[in-house]
Amino acid sequence: MKNREITLHINGEEYRLNVAVNRTLLDVLRDELGMTETKYGCGTGECGACTVLVEGKEVNSCLTLAATMDGKRITTVAGRADFGRLDHIQQAFVDEAAIQCGYCTPGMVMKTASLLAKNPDPSEAEIRHALEGNICRCTGYEKIVKAVKKAAATMPGRAAAVEPCKEVVQ
Amino acid sequence: MSSRILPDFDLLLPQSVAEAVELLSTHRDRITVMAGGTDVMVAMKFAQSPAQLMSLENVPGLAYVLFDPEKGLRIGAKATVADLLAQAEVKRHYRALWHAAQTFATGQVRNTATVLGNLLRASPAGDCSCAIYAIGGVVVLQGSSGRREVDIDDFWLSYGVTARRPDELAVELILPPPAAGSRSAFKRMTRVSEDLAKLNVAVRLEMSGNTCIDARLAMGCVAPTPLRLTRTETLLKGRELTAEVLQRVAASVQWEISPIDDKRSTAEYRKQVSGVLLKRAIQEACGAA
Numbered sequence: 001m002k003n004r005e006i007t008l009h010i011n012g013e014e015y016r017l018n019v020a021v022n023r024t025l026l027d028v029l030r031d032e033l034g035m036t037e038t039k040y041g042c043g044t045g046e047c048g049a050c051t052v053l054v055e056g057k058e059v060n061s062c063l064t065l066a067a068t069m070d071g072k073r074i075t076t077v078a079g080r081a082d083f084g085r086l087d088h089i090q091q092a093f094v095d096e097a098a099i100q101c102g103y104c105t106p107g108m109v110m111k112t113a114s115l116l117a118k119n120p121d122p123s124e125a126e127i128r129h130a131l132e133g134n135i136c137r138c139t140g141y142e143k144i145v146k147a148v149k150k151a152a153a154t155m156p157g158r159a160a161a162v163e164p165c166k167e168v169v170q
Numbered sequence: 171m172s173s174r175i176l177p178d179f180d181l182l183l184p185q186s187v188a189e190a191v192e193l194l195s196t197h198r199d200r201i202t203v204m205a206g207g208t209d210v211m212v213a214m215k216f217a218q219s220p221a222q223l224m225s226l227e228n229v230p231g232l233a234y235v236l237f238d239p240e241k242g243l244r245i246g247a248k249a250t251v252a253d254l255l256a257q258a259e260v261k262r263h264y265r266a267l268w269h270a271a272q273t274f275a276t277g278q279v280r281n282t283a284t285v286l287g288n289l290l291r292a293s294p295a296g297d298c299s300c301a302i303y304a305i306g307g308v309v310v311l312q313g314s315s316g317r318r319e320v321d322i323d324d325f326w327l328s329y330g331v332t333a334r335r336p337d338e339l340a341v342e343l344i345l346p347p348p349a350a351g352s353r354s355a356f357k358r359m360t361r362v363s364e365d366l367a368k369l370n371v372a373v374r375l376e377m378s379g380n381t382c383i384d385a386r387l388a389m390g391c392v393a394p395t396p397l398r399l400t401r402t403e404t405l406l407k408g409r410e411l412t413a414e415v416l417q418r419v420a421a422s423v424q425w426e427i428s429p430i431d432d433k434r435s436t437a438e439y440r441k442q443v444s445g446v447l448l449k450r451a452i453q454e455a456c457g458a459a
Contacts, residue, residue, distance in 0.1 A: 001181050021181035021223075024211075044212045045279055046364055057252070057281045063211040064282070065204075067181055068227040111277065132363040133276025 006070040010035070011079030019066045026050045026061035029076065037078045037106050041135070048134030051107035052076050058114040060133075077106035080113065089113055089151040098147035100138030107134050112148050121152055176211075177219040183228050187312060187341060190229055195314040195337040197222055203339065205248050206282040208275075209291050232341065235260070242307075242347040247340055251280040251288075251298065264345060265455075266354035266372040270301035273356075276364045286340050289322075292330045295366045295391050299326075301356045303388035303396045304372035307345040311338040319344075326395035351377045355455035357447050358390075361434060367391055368435035369444060373451045375406070380456075382406045387448065392427035392440055399426050402448070411456060419452070420445030 001021060008015045010033070019028055029035045029052070038061060041049030045060040052061045053075040080087045086094065089112050099105050108131070115122060115130040122130065127148045128141075136144060182201070184190040194201055202220035204210045214220070226232065232248040237259035245254070254260050254271045261268045274280055274288075274297045288298040289309060308319040311334055320333045327333060334340055358370035369391050376384040385406040387399040402422040409415045422445070429440035 001183075002178075004181065004183075022176040022178060024176070043215060045208055045276075048276065048278060051278055058278050059282050060208075060278045063208050063279075065181075065207060065211070065225065068183070068207075068225050114277070129363075130277060133278045135364075 001067075004067040004070070006067060008066075008069060009071075009073045011075060017066075021065070021067040023066045024062055025052070025054075025064040025066045025069055025074070028066040029061065029074075035076055035078065038076050039103055039106055041103070041107075046133075046135070047104070048107040048111060049104055051110045051134065053110055053114060056114070056117065058111055075110070075113075077109050080109065088154045088156060089116070089147075092151035092154060093144075093147045096143050096147040096150055098139065098143040104134060104136045104138075108136070108144055112151055115148070116152055116155060120155060120158065122148070124149070176214050179214075179220050180222045182222055182224040184224065184226075185228050185230075187229060187232070187339060190224065190226065190339050191312055191314055191337070193224060194339060198336040201336075203290075205284040205287050206250060208279050208283040209287060237263070238347070240347055241344075243345040245285050245343045245345070247284065247286045247342060249285055251275075251283050251285060252277075254285055254298075255280070263348035264301075264305060264354065266301040266304055266356040266374065267298065267345070269356040270297040270358075270370075270372065273358060273363070274298060279364075286343055289325065289343065290332055290334065290340055292326050292328075292332050292395060293366075294329065294393055294395055294397070295370070296396065297356070297358060297367060297370055297390070299396050300358075300367075300370045300388050300390040301354070301372040302343065302345070303398060304356075304374045304386045305345055305354055306374065306386060307343055309334075309340055310342045310344065311335070312341045313338040317341075323398065329394040349376065351383070353377060353455045355451045357451045357454065359443065359447065366434065369429075369440050369447060371444070371447050371451050373448070373455050375452065375455050377456065381410050382408070389423070389427060389444060389448070391434070392429040392444060397427060399423060399448070401426050406452075411452070416449050416452060420449040423448050 029038050039049040041047035043062050045063045050061040051058050089109050111134050127145050200221040201224050203224050205226045232246040234246040235249045235253050235257050236244045251271045251274050285298050288296045307322045325333050354374040356372040358367040360367050371389045374386045385403045390396050405419050424441040429437040431437050
């Protein structure tokens with residue numbers, strides 16, 4: 001087949017699409033649906049700018065064939081905001097100024113979402129290991145690591161139970 | 171340079187192993203098989219232009235990692251590197267493989283890339299390939315005339331070429347059950363963590379006290395395929411692992427490997443550090459008993 005009818009569930013909305021089989025998930029999100037919040041970086045699965053969640057797991061959308069995603073639940077960084085209100089991870093990146101040019105940020109936020117879902121209280125080493133697939137060429141990662149710590153500390157429903165990170169308080 | 175544009179191809183989406191094998195026997199060399207796709211997609215963006223791409227996405231029942239203390243570990247063709255890491259028995263009984271999986275590429279790639287895909291890529295740098303070579307095992311291939319098992323020792327024929335015939339589908343990998351006194355370790359050197367290894371090594375030792383009864387040593391990035399260091403293995407077998415024996419083992423490695431200069435390292439550097447890395451892997455395996 002050269003084209004395939006697929007249904008994608010993106011950020012809670014259902015999309016019925018007819019996609020060319022040689023289109024990546026990233027192509028479809030950006031070029032066909034206009035969801036340009038997910039970025040094209042290297043195209044080879046090294047930089048993580050195109051990271052989205054598929055069924056809750058982070059993947060490189062530049063290496064994912066859209067035609068094989070029929071029926072899948074996909075979350076992009078825009079799916080984390082609720083009617084324009086940033087969630088705790090996005091807010092932590094703003095508060096810690098973990099952004100310079102901002103190009104890597106959507107991927108960083110999605111990777112952080114996946115990390116905190118599995119490990120709500122990661123150590124700095126665990127955060128750095130988790131972020132190995134997301135490259136930032138501006139910030140030197142210090143502020144990004146702080147943002148992930150802050151996101152962990154401010155996760156809804158656990159703020160009272162968790163001692164805030166010392167680094168964040170300072 | 172990479173391109174965001176994939177070539178034109180026909181997508182085949184078989185619904186079963188039987189249908190996949192039938193398609194392979196009909197189209198043979200014209201088909202490229204894709205499971206996770208982290209290698210195939212990159213290859214297609216650079217150069218490869220298959221007439222037909224067969225995705226295993228809709229083939230059910232191949233995403234398993236099953237441990238049986240008597241029979242060993244069975245890894246299905248669609249099991250990802252992340253699926254391996256989710257199994258406590260892999261960490262306990264197959265340490266070299268667990269460690270290779272843990273350092274493999276990035277979280278995003280581990281969620282998508284399959285363990286069998288790493289073997290089938292037949293790259294000398296594959297981390298899981300290196301660990302599996304040291305542990306030993308068989309690849310199960312399903313063809314139109316039935317199943318056959320290929321020992322991992324006979325699986326890689328040359329760079330990028332395996333013993334899989336064009337009409338066969340690799341359906342699973344079986345690793346041997348853990349034996350008492352058996353231990354393994356994996357080490358790699360790399361530039362940055364998401365990059366491929368510049369050198370990797372894995373060892374499996376059968377120990378009785380401090381004496382090595384049997385050894386399998388595998389090294390990557392030093393030959394056209396992952397390499398077993400069979401001559402160096404003989405220096406370990408039946409010996410007590412004294413500092414002197416380990417020194418002889420480390421010194422032997424450079425005579426068995428044939429590394430090249432490439433963008434990740436030089437042949438000279440690889441020769442210099444290969445023995446040291448092997449010695450450290452042996453020490454780690456013994457220490458992690």
